[in-house]
Amino acid sequence: MENEELDEYELQTQAIRKNMDQISRKILIMSGKGGVGKTTVTVNLANALVDMGCTVGILDTDIHGPNVAKMLGCEDGVLGSPDGKVLYPVEPREGLKVVSLAFAIPDPDAPIIWRGSMKNSAIRQFLADVEWGTLDYLLIDSPPGTGDEQLTVCQSIPELTGTIIVTTPQSVAVLDARRSVGFSRRMGVAIIGVIENMSGLVCPECKTEIPVFGIGGGQKMCQDMHVPFLGRVPMEVDLRKAEDEGEDFMKDGNTHPSRDALLEIARKINFGTACSTGRDTSFIGTPQCSPSSCAGCTSNCASRKK
Amino acid sequence: MENEELDEYELQTQAIRKNMDQISRKILIMSGKGGVGKTTVTVNLANALVDMGCTVGILDTDIHGPNVAKMLGCEDGVLGSPDGKVLYPVEPREGLKVVSLAFAIPDPDAPIIWRGSMKNSAIRQFLADVEWGTLDYLLIDSPPGTGDEQLTVCQSIPELTGTIIVTTPQSVAVLDARRSVGFSRRMGVAIIGVIENMSGLVCPECKTEIPVFGIGGGQKMCQDMHVPFLGRVPMEVDLRKAEDEGEDFMKDGNTHPSRDALLEIARKINFGTACSTGRDTSFIGTPQCSPSSCAGCTSNCASRKK
Numbered sequence: 001m002e003n004e005e006l007d008e009y010e011l012q013t014q015a016i017r018k019n020m021d022q023i024s025r026k027i028l029i030m031s032g033k034g035g036v037g038k039t040t041v042t043v044n045l046a047n048a049l050v051d052m053g054c055t056v057g058i059l060d061t062d063i064h065g066p067n068v069a070k071m072l073g074c075e076d077g078v079l080g081s082p083d084g085k086v087l088y089p090v091e092p093r094e095g096l097k098v099v100s101l102a103f104a105i106p107d108p109d110a111p112i113i114w115r116g117s118m119k120n121s122a123i124r125q126f127l128a129d130v131e132w133g134t135l136d137y138l139l140i141d142s143p144p145g146t147g148d149e150q151l152t153v154c155q156s157i158p159e160l161t162g163t164i165i166v167t168t169p170q171s172v173a174v175l176d177a178r179r180s181v182g183f184s185r186r187m188g189v190a191i192i193g194v195i196e197n198m199s200g201l202v203c204p205e206c207k208t209e210i211p212v213f214g215i216g217g218g219q220k221m222c223q224d225m226h227v228p229f230l231g232r233v234p235m236e237v238d239l240r241k242a243e244d245e246g247e248d249f250m251k252d253g254n255t256h257p258s259r260d261a262l263l264e265i266a267r268k269i270n271f272g273t274a275c276s277t278g279r280d281t282s283f284i285g286t287p288q289c290s291p292s293s294c295a296g297c298t299s300n301c302a303s304r305k306k
Numbered sequence: 307m308e309n310e311e312l313d314e315y316e317l318q319t320q321a322i323r324k325n326m327d328q329i330s331r332k333i334l335i336m337s338g339k340g341g342v343g344k345t346t347v348t349v350n351l352a353n354a355l356v357d358m359g360c361t362v363g364i365l366d367t368d369i370h371g372p373n374v375a376k377m378l379g380c381e382d383g384v385l386g387s388p389d390g391k392v393l394y395p396v397e398p399r400e401g402l403k404v405v406s407l408a409f410a411i412p413d414p415d416a417p418i419i420w421r422g423s424m425k426n427s428a429i430r431q432f433l434a435d436v437e438w439g440t441l442d443y444l445l446i447d448s449p450p451g452t453g454d455e456q457l458t459v460c461q462s463i464p465e466l467t468g469t470i471i472v473t474t475p476q477s478v479a480v481l482d483a484r485r486s487v488g489f490s491r492r493m494g495v496a497i498i499g500v501i502e503n504m505s506g507l508v509c510p511e512c513k514t515e516i517p518v519f520g521i522g523g524g525q526k527m528c529q530d531m532h533v534p535f536l537g538r539v540p541m542e543v544d545l546r547k548a549e550d551e552g553e554d555f556m557k558d559g560n561t562h563p564s565r566d567a568l569l570e571i572a573r574k575i576n577f578g579t580a581c582s583t584g585r586d587t588s589f590i591g592t593p594q595c596s597p598s599s600c601a602g603c604t605s606n607c608a609s610r611k612k
Contacts, residue, residue, distance in 0.1 A: 033371050034340010034450045064451025065339050065482040108481060111452040111489035116422025144340045145370025145449065146417040171550040175414060176371040183417035206512035213546060240519060244477040
């Protein structure tokens with residue numbers, strides 16, 4: 001007689017495998033410190049990738065502050081499930097599928113007082129039971145830190161393409177981001193690169209660049225730790241306003257330095273220049289990106305095996 | 307024969323009780339969203355309270371990003387334990403005792419890949435085994451959200467004086483802060499008040515007030531949810547610099563709008579005007595602050611029993 005509970009876990013693992021096999025690139029967006037803009041990066045990269053013709057899914061694993069839906073203006077979305085088994089994601093626009101705990105909570109004021117094991121179950125269920133379909137990208141937004149959520153994602157998706165680490169230039173944020181680098185390395189997950197967000201603010205009146213959180217701290221960390229740097233995104237009041245109102249900041253005709261920076265990063269990721277050797281990012285962390293294929297590489301890319 | 311493990315848990319609970327009995331006010335600093343400035347508030351309130359002659363302890367429960375020590379300039383501190391049982395806090399200045407996981411980690415780049423139950427154990431150990439001594443305040447800094455850390459603190463210290471909720475004015479931060487209010491209410495813990503941090507930035511060049519994260523969002527939430535508002539703290543480059551360098555921003559002679567705002571909040575908390583009826587904050591959440599003593603109160607204080 002077999003253990004029924006184990007069977008169920010095994011069945012779920014198989015469902016996750018089947019789902020993930022249909023998705024080309026699975027990227028975990030993480031940060032050490034909170035409030036550095038992981039969700040901003042996730043949402044705007046997703047919109048930029050869709051504009052490039054990709055199909056993109058977003059899984060919001062930040063159970064305590066699920067803001068992806070609000071920033072995409074689809075917080076009233078409902079996860080459909082006609083048969084009570086398969087969950088259908090919310091589609092705020094063609095080519096973009098979103099799953100967030102926000103959709104399952106009718107009262108936005110209700111706190112989610114969940115211990116770790118419940119969060120793990122929720123994340124696994126979202127990976128297993130959602131009808132993601134065939135996707136070019138799955139961007140997994142996570143809460144700050146290196147705890148339950150990140151562990152569960154890495155363990156449930158062993159073939160994760162890599163992590164994108166978001167930080168601000170501020171010392172305490174960089175200090176915490178170094179731990180995210182350590183986490184990715186310890187889990188054997190490739191680091192696609194680091195984004196320095198909230199990197200300076202240009203005064204809308206006098207155009208002075210104000211170093212609110214400093215400038216260059218994230219880039220310097222990348223040099224110190226030999227990790228690819230994806231770019232810096234300045235702070236902008238209009239970017240915050242677009243988020244508050246759930247508007248697409250990446251849309252055509254929107255000319256802002258922060259939009260240009262995010263678009264450039266999306267291009268780097270999509271067209272394979274995130275790795276400074278010019279290899280396709282889909283190779284990162286796969287056997288194609290093996291010690292031998294890295295041997296001739298002169299970069300200090302994190303996926304370069306020792 | 308009794309269960310040995312249970313016995314140990316019970317002994318630890320007794321040790322926590324004994325420790326907490328010597329501390330007048332125990333305050334949990336929380337937020338829904340990360341990066342809104344919980345640690346900034348904790349560190350600067352602590353310094354301000356010490357300046358007023360109080361003895362203050364800080365417990366940093368943010369295991370993934372323990373930045374309290376860095377902001378206090380004591381990141382090289384060591385938790386002493388001559389007998390291997392009692393832990394002695396780090397004292398960056400007279401009247402201030404600090405315990406942070408940062409002191410236990412020799413390598414600042416090492417990620418703390420801990421599941422929830424390990425975090426709970428660490429927090430309980432810090433409450434039980436640290437020689438806190440007699441204190442006027444214990445400020446407990448927490449990671450964002452309403453998860454393991456906050457639950458463990460509330461369950462381990464049933465007589466918690468209350469919570470201070472930190473938010474920025476940004477919609478998504480306020481949305482998450484509403485959940486912290488819901489959490490406090492559901493746990494039966496009084497809400498001492500809400501601080502609106504990063505509330506506008508004055509351009510150092512032209513003095514224009516830039517609404518980086520908006521202005522007034524936290525205050526409006528307090529009115530909507532009938533929760534005391536403690537004040538707004540503007541963003542300032544000098545405050546960030548002081549934190550990066552581990553300097554005391556609250557020290558005499560330091561004239562900054564954000565310092566003035568933090569000092570005013572510390573006064574409200576210490577001199578009992580946090581509750582708009584003028585009662586001493588040490589009453590909040592105690593039997594003195596019972597339904598009957600609240601009956602004549604015209605405020606919409608969270609501790610007012612229904």
